[in-house]
Each structure stands twice: as C-alpha cells, then as structure tokens.
Amino acid sequence: MEKTGEQRRRPVSIEASALTRCRHRVFLDATFPEELSAAPKNPGATQRQEAAAAHREAIRQRMFDADPDGWVHIAAEGTMAQRADRTLDACRSGADRIWGAVLPVEPDTGRRGRSEILLRDAERGGYIPVIVVNHKVTDPGRGATTTDLFGWAPAVDENRKVRAHSGDQMRVAHLYRMLERHGLAGPAQVAGAIGYNADCILVHDLSAVLDDYDARLADRLAIARGDVPTVPSQIGECRTCPWWDRCRSELAERHDVSLVAPGQRADVLRELGVTTIDGLADWTGEQPEVWPQGPFEDAVVIAKAWLAGAPLVRRYRQVHVARADVEIDIDMESYHEHGAYLWGTLLNTDVQSVYRPFSTWQPVPTADEARSFGEFWTWLSAERRAAERRGKTFAAYCYSRSAEDKWLLSSARRFHGYPGVPSEVEVKEFISSPQWVDIYQAVTDQFVCPNGKGLKKIAPIAGHHWRDDEAGGEASMAWYREAVGYEGGEVVPSQRTRLLEYNEDDVIATKVLREWMSGRAVLDIPHIDDL
Template identity: 30%
Template sequence: MSQQPVLLTGYDAKRCARRVHNEWDPSIEKVEWEVPASLQMRFDAGIAFEVTIFNELEASLADSRYVDLSDVRGKANAIAATVQAMEDDVDVILGGWLPDDTEGGRTGRPDILLGTSGGYLPGDVKGHRIVARRAKGTLSYSTIEDPSDILTANGFGAETAARFDDYLQLAHYWRMLEAIGRAPQGPPRGFIIGSDIVPDLTTSGRLLTWVDLDTALFETYSRSRGTAKRSALERYDHEQGFRLKVARAAASGEPALVQPIFTDECESCPWLDYCRDVAGESVASRQIKSGRLSVREWAALADAGVVSIEDLAGLDPSDPALQASYLPEVTHLKDPLGRLMTAIRRARMIRDGRNLERETTGPISVPRADVEIDFDIEWDPDDHVYLWGALVNRAGEEPVYRPVVAWRELDDAGAIALAESFATWLRGQIAAAAAAGQSLLVYHYAHPEPAYLKRLLGEPAVADLLAHFVDLLPIIREHYFGLFGLGIKKVAPEFGFNWRDEDPGGLQSQLWLMEARAANDEVARLSGQKRILAYNEDDVRATAAIRNGL
C-alpha cells in the first residue's frame, strides 16, 4: 500500500485516465521521455507568453498591489509564500502554489490569484484566444490596469466548448481554494488571460476574460436523458473523481480500471510506447489516426466486443443488436451512426491497404492556364510569414522555384513589406503573361496562402491577385476520401510525390528556422536555411504533382 498521498494536478482532469494510472502504478517502470522538439517549442512559447503577461501586469500595477512568486524555489517554500501573501491581502499573486488538498486529491499552482472580497479567484495564462465576437453575446472582462474591476461588453463572449480544458483547470483551482477556506462567497468563477488583443475594450487590448464555473454550458452524455448541459464544476467533479479512483487503485496495486484507448493526446504523451505494448498492434483506436472516435465511442464498441481493426472492418452498422447496445451510450454526439460508419470505412481501408479512395467517377475538372504557379508559405512561431515560395511552370520549360524570403526576425512592418515584395513579383508575372497573350493561374492547397495575403495587405489591395488563385483542396474533397485525412502530406504520395526531408512538416520547419536564426556558425545557419527552402520547394512541387495527377 503506497504511503504517498494521491494528488492530481490541474491538468489531470483533462488528461487520459490511462496516463493517470500509469503514473501512479508503482509496478510500472517510469519512462524516460525526450520531449519532441515541436512539442518543446510549444511549451517554450507558453512559458514565454506567461512571462510577457506577468511583465505587463507588473508594469501596470503599483508595487504594493502584487507579488511575483515565480522564482521561489521548492514546493513547501512556494506554498508558504502564497499563504503569507493571502494573509497579507495582496491583491494579485503571480506564480503561487496552493496548499495540497489531500482529502480531495488535489495539488496545483494557478498562474494568478486575484484578491476579492472574502477570498481569492483563480486565473490562468493561456497562449491562445479565449474571446469570440458574438452578435448576441456579453463578455465579462477586466483590464490589466485594474483587474479587480469587472466590466461587461456586448458583441463579445468567452469561448466555451473550444476551451473546455481551460474551464476544467480553473475548476480545479476553485476547489483547492474552497478546501483552504479562501474561495469567496458568490458564484464560482475564474479568469483567463489569453492571446487576444481587443483594442475596442481597452487601450492595451489585453483582457482578463471571466468565465462562470457553475453555469450549465457544456453538453454531455446523460444515461437517463441522453444529453444534458452541465457546468464546468460538474464536469470537473466527475472527471477528477473518476481519475482519482483510477490513481488510488493504481497506487494500491489493484487491477487497472482503464485500458489504453488511443486519441490525439497520445502523440504527445510519454506513455505512448508503453500503451502500445499493453494494447497490441491490432487495436482499432491505435490504427485509426484521422477522424478518431471519442473515448466513449471506443469504450461502447469494446463493450459490444469490437476491439480490433478486423472486428471494426467486419461490423454491420445496421445490425439491430449492435445499435441497441451501442447507440444509447453515444446519444450526446451528433450523428453517432454516421461517425461509426466512417470509422468502419477507415478500418476496411486499413485492412485492404488503401490510403485514398475515389468517391466519384469520370474526369475531374481542374482549371488550367498557360502559366501555372504553385504557391506555398511558411510562417515563424510569431505568426509572421517569412517565406513566400512559388514554382513557375511554363509549357516546354523546366519549372523554376522562386522564393521571396527574409531570414531575419520579422516584426509586423517587416512581414507586411515582405508580403508586398511577393505581391509585386506576382503582379509582374501576371502582367508578363498578359502581354504575351497567355493566361495565368496560381494554385495553393487549403486556405493559409490567400488568408495571409488578405490579412497582411488587405483584401481590396490583393483582389487582383486573388482572382487568379485556385484552391486544390476543395477539388480533392469533392472527389476523394482519405484514410488519414486529406492534408497535402497524406495526399501527394498517392500522386507519386515524396518529400526529400525525412521529417517534413510546418512545425518542424519552424524549429529549423529558430535553429538557423540562433546558429553562431555560418555553416549551420546556411544549412538550416537550405533545408527550409528545400522543404518549401517540395511543398509547391507536391501541389504541382496533385494538380497534374488530377
């Protein structure tokens, strides 16, 4: 029997329950995990964003109003400092650590604690947007200059379902504050400081977005009613309570209460290889990686005896017995039978070794021109486009790759100037084609290329260019179904194209850029730049391969 108290963090309620088991089962050897570079980049970006927000708060508040405990070393010291700050009625506590709630099985350190009448409210810093424009919405918010003054604004609202994890984390800290008698009277609430900049509401544009934790916002499964809306606290109490049972059973050496079910979360989990060994190769949730079913759907299928790819591929979704056992467990989902049929289709493609299936017959119509330019962009972690790549194709000539690139770090003005350089070059190509009596089209795959042009230069300013653009993705969607989705990296190989780089991808290219920018050695810097250019050239050549293959 483990003597260590089971304490779950603010992240555990939103994590895979099997991961919680693995971390608390003393019989499982703990894994050494090298964080993938792309994931580490996101971690680093999150830490840097938190530092930025803390700096902004400290700059806007009088010294007497805040304390920053981020640099306090050791859990016990950090808890003691946080408790002392609360006893001293400090308005804003940054980087604190709440006392463990051993009875509730909780530990955690909210990014921010904001003093209010009778207690403290939890806040978190998130490097994503939390504010949405809504015609009938009302947003509760504060400014960083006066975080305690809660204001409202019509025409905006806090994201809900898309930011469910944020609500769960705040609910965790609220329960911890309750456990030590520091939660104020009144409705449970917390706030998020996201990446939103909303100059309509405050000069700096930076907001504390307030969210209600006891308002029924989230539609979930209900055994008695099919679906029911529940609050963040209700959802948190259920998820936390279940994972606490899982963790305590694991810590006590009892059999696992949950078996591995593979989701998108697994790709960034240190236990992935271990769970693969436990589950085996043939389990359906492991092999279907696009259009995955939810954990509840997979569990309902397992209860019906459907576990392996072969089981799923051989399933008849119209079987009344299957529907009678399966559908009552997934009534909260939209079109659960359609989702199941799609999963069955993917299982059959895996069984039969097919990655792409044609859904139509006859010729596929693709606009063509005398001059055809394939187009792809790359942007850095700050969302600045630093590379506009084009492949110019003229009949009877070898295609020519033409990058418009800036290797230095860009600010907004630099990104706009680079976009203008590309637009000027493209207008020259269009004018030259017109002078020669030739037509010209620009092909891209998905929406980022035109979207960034419009965002950087304004849609009216690039309307003449956009008139020549052709998006190949809608054409692919009309005619094909993809086992692993219809992203260009999955589709192009089916048309005979493969990238030269062993690990191609947008996130990876951002890492290469960061490494090249940071390199002190010119050879390393030039090598990184060359790798990025080759990757981008392959992206535009992949677009050409799909276009010609259609």
C-alpha cells in the same frame, strides 16, 4: 511491467491538465512514472512550453512595469512546498496582487496547482485566480465578460465573445477549489484568463463549471489510483502522447475499431457492438442514426482498406484536378499567431519550374512582414496579368487553404496602405475565384484516405519525399526561433536554409501530387469497388 493493485493505490496528485486528458493516459502516467520521465520529449510540446513560458514572462514584465510596487512575487526559488508556504503567507498578510502563486499539494484530494496571478477581491474578500495562457481566449463578437488588465471591474464586452477552452475552465476551477481549501477563495466564484492577445482578462463564471470539475476530478483520481480500469482507444491526443507506441501496438493486435474510426466515432460503434476493424468492414445494415464526423460510408471503406493494406482508395474511376497553362504553387509559413514570415512560390511553365521565396527574417511581429507580403502579392498579381495578356490560363495551388486564406486576409487588414499590399476586397476576389485551387479539397473529394489527408501522408504515395527527415510544422517552429534569434537568442543562418528547403519541398509536393492525379499512375490506386 504490470504493477499490483497495492502499488497502484499509492498516493497520487494530479494537475488540472489531467482533467481534459485521455483517461488511459492518466492511468499510465500515474502507474509508470519512471517510464514517463525517461520517455523522449516531444519537440512540438517542448516548443509550445517554451513559447508559453516566454509569453508569461512578457505579461509579468508588463504588469510589473505598470506598477512596480503593487506585486508580491513568488520567485521560482526553493522547493514547491517552500513556494506554497510563501504564497499562503502573502495571502494571509492581505497582499493585493501575487505573481507566481503555488498552492499546497493536497494528499487527500490529489490536487496540485499553480496560478500565475492571485488578485485580492477588495469588496468581498478572498482571492481570484487568474491564469496566463498562450492561446486566444476571446474572438471578435459580443457577450463575453471581461475586465481591464490592470483593474478588476468585470462587465459584458460589446466587442468580444468567449472562445471556448475546457482546459482553461478546468484549471481555474481547480485553483478555486484549492483556494477554498484554505479559506482564501473569493465568494463571487469567478476567475480570469489572460490570453495570447493580452488585451483584457476574460472572466470565467465558476458556478457554471464547478460540478463538472468535481466529477472529472473524482474520475481521474480513481483512475490514477488504479481503482477504475481503463483501456486504450485512439483519439486526437495520441499524436503527441508519450505512450502512443505502446497503445498502438495493443490496438493493432486486437484490430481495435478506433484505429480507423478514432474518438467519438469509436464510441458510437462500440455502443452498437462493433469493436473491431473487421466488424466495421463487414457492416451491412443501416448507418448509425448519429455519426460524429464525415460520411459513415468512408469509415467502412477505411476499415476495408486497413485490412487490405491500401494507403489510399479512389472514390471514382477517373480522377480530375484543375490544370492551367501557367501554374503557381504557394505555401505560407507562420510563427504561431505572431505573423506569416514566408510566402514560398513555385512558378511552373512549359519550360521550367522556379522556386521563389518572399520572406522576412526579422522576428515577427514586425513591419518588415508588410514588405515581404507586399512583394509577394505584387509578384503574384504580375504573373496573373502576364498570363492573361498572353492568352494563357492561370491557376495558383495550395494544400489546405484555410491557413493561407487566413494570413492573406489578415495581412491585407494589418498592413493596409503599405506598398504592394492589396485591399481585403482584392484578396477575397482572388481566393473566391477558380484560379485559387486547393489540392487538399481535390484529394478529399476523390479519395478515401485511411492514414489521414495531410500532405506528408499523401504526397509520398505520388512519389514525393522531403529532403529533411524532421520536416514538419512543429519542427519548423523550433527552426524559426533559431533562424531569427528569437527573444535575443543567437541567429543560426543554417536554420534559414533549412526552412527555405522545407518550404520549397512543400510547394514541389503539391506540384507532384497534382501531376500524379492528372496521370495514369493514379489508376494503380484501388477503387472502392475493388476492395
């Protein structure tokens, strides 16, 4: 499998995405392209690519509808070289706005890239690259520089602040350098990004990032050409990397410390001479002066647990979790930032457990989301009041409340005035009360989790299993598109059933986990002092 140095130094070209990617992955991608092309596609990555393509097309249609005659469209026809030729011709003819721009590959610098939009700078000359991305580029606040979608007039925005995204910065810097190569870059050294909300163009000041860009490009090109050696190390990106099985095997063979202390934590430990899990487990000195994430003591425990094969470790001799006479488990399903289409509930009493979903199967965003949310809140409020009237204690449970809190508050804001929809004040009162219990927090507080704290990592230890082997957040996005016939596709009713069963299994999982934490079986989990 290994290739000679001469083979590795063949000409390579890279897109801007490589500049924020794992350095070892850049090497593997460039050195073994045949294996990369044959690797199974990650379903989540494929779904995100499809969603991004749909977003770009929606923006293109919106732009063209506003000014049908004001654009040169470089259609996705012919080879990339032919599209690049058409792009340069449009630039040299002075086109004001170009959609679908492709820039020529640069064999010497290794650059290749595309820009959704090129805007001609009417005052200074040259072109401004504008990219279209399917994530937020601003947040509420102030201080960002923005301009209108349909006219370039940058100004400080009193209503928006920048949402940092290094990948966007590297991409627009990449495109600027490619335009510069042909004498087409605007002298103002600015670029733009249209995000998910598509309510403005965020203006990037490239003078602040070009030096960093140049250094990253030089580093990644040297790696891709085989001139700079790299080794694997576990980071967040590994979860979706096509090379992860290969890297994990190599890391496990040498007990690499990044398996239990990923990312910057591994960097800190290596600087201190700790390169293996065994070395971390044997740590006896003072903890590092700077530790990037979480208690350092947990990292030592995780190392010991890894060596002992323990999937979970108790922090305390006794485990506690809030319980009540009437318990409701809640799990929300959303589709990207478009909306929350399903609020699943499991009502647990002394007699039985009953699953009840509140859903809309109209593609979000839709006003029907207000109906389903209003019905959910009305039902939940009625169960709380009924418990109070009967003199019963009440608690509602979720796992990792941040998503539920976000959509509870967002739904109250967006649908204010619809039947059954609460005020933000009502929602805040509920989520800040002892009746709203996060089982994820209970797990975090009382266990050290060597393999992660996700529900699908922890609940199986308590004996719960999902009916669908493919169940997961990313898979559910693809199921949802088919369930509602997203963007004119055919509706697949069986995918609705699949989503409901997945949601039901999630709420059952929190119930099983809570009951397990309250029982004696949890004492079979080793205590920290037992390792």
